[in-house]
Amino acid sequence: MELGELLSVVIVSAMPISELRGGIPLALYYGIPPLEAYLICVLANALPIPFLLIFLERIGKLLDRFNPTSQVYRYFVERSERKRGIIDRYGYPGLAIFVAIPLPITGAWTGSLLAFLLGLKTVKSFSFIFIGILIAGLIVSLASLGIITILKF
Numbered sequence: 001m002e003l004g005e006l007l008s009v010v011i012v013s014a015m016p017i018s019e020l021r022g023g024i025p026l027a028l029y030y031g032i033p034p035l036e037a038y039l040i041c042v043l044a045n046a047l048p049i050p051f052l053l054i055f056l057e058r059i060g061k062l063l064d065r066f067n068p069t070s071q072v073y074r075y076f077v078e079r080s081e082r083k084r085g086i087i088d089r090y091g092y093p094g095l096a097i098f099v100a101i102p103l104p105i106t107g108a109w110t111g112s113l114l115a116f117l118l119g120l121k122t123v124k125s126f127s128f129i130f131i132g133i134l135i136a137g138l139i140v141s142l143a144s145l146g147i148i149t150i151l152k153f
Contacts, residue, residue: 005030006040013044016109020045020137021102025144034141042137045108046130052112053122060116079105080113087114092128095120099132102139108132 009030013023020041027037052059063073083105087094099111108129115125 001030001032005032009037009040010044013041014048016107017104019107019109020133021107021140024137024140025147028144034145038137038141042133045133045137049108049112049129049133050122050126052109053115053125056112056116076110076113077117080110080117083110084114084118087118087120092120092124095125096128096132096135099129100135100139102136102143107136 009023009027009032012018012026013020015022023041023044024037027041028034032040060073060077063069083098086098090097095111095115098106098114099108111129111132112125115122115129
C-alpha cells in the first residue's frame with residue numbers, strides 16, 4: 001500500500017459526504033486487505049467526530065457569518081432537522097442506528113450535527129456515533145466485498 005493511497009482513503013473516509021461509504025470501497029480497490037480497510041476507514045471516519053461535537057456551535061456561528069457558507073450550513077441543519085425523528089423516538093441508540101444506516105446524509109457527520117442540535121451529551125453521543133460507524137463499516141465492507149466478488153466472475 002502506497003502512502004498516497006492510504007492518505008486518499010483516510011481523507012475520503014473522514015469527509016462529510018463520502019465518509020466510510022466511499023473510503024472502504026476505495027481501500028478495497030487499492031488492494032488493501034478487508035480487515036485493514038475496515039479499521040483504517042472506521043478510525044478515519046471517527047477522527048473528526050469529537051472535534052465536531054465539541055466545536056460545532058463555534059463552527060456554526062463562523063459559517064453563518066458568511067453568505068456562501070451560511071447557505072450551505074443552513075441546508076445541512078435543515079436536512080438534519082428533518083432526520084431527527086429516529087433520535088427523538090429512540091434516544092442515543094437511535095443515534096447509533098441513524099449513523100449505522102449507510103445512506104447519503106445518515107453518517108457520523110450528520111449524526112454529530114443532530115446530537116448538537118438536540119443538545120445531547122458529547123461523550124455519550126460520541127460513543128453511540130462510534131457504534132454506528134462500526135456497524136456502517138461492517139455493512140459497507142460486506143456489500144463492497146460482495147460486489148467485488150461478483151465483478152471478478
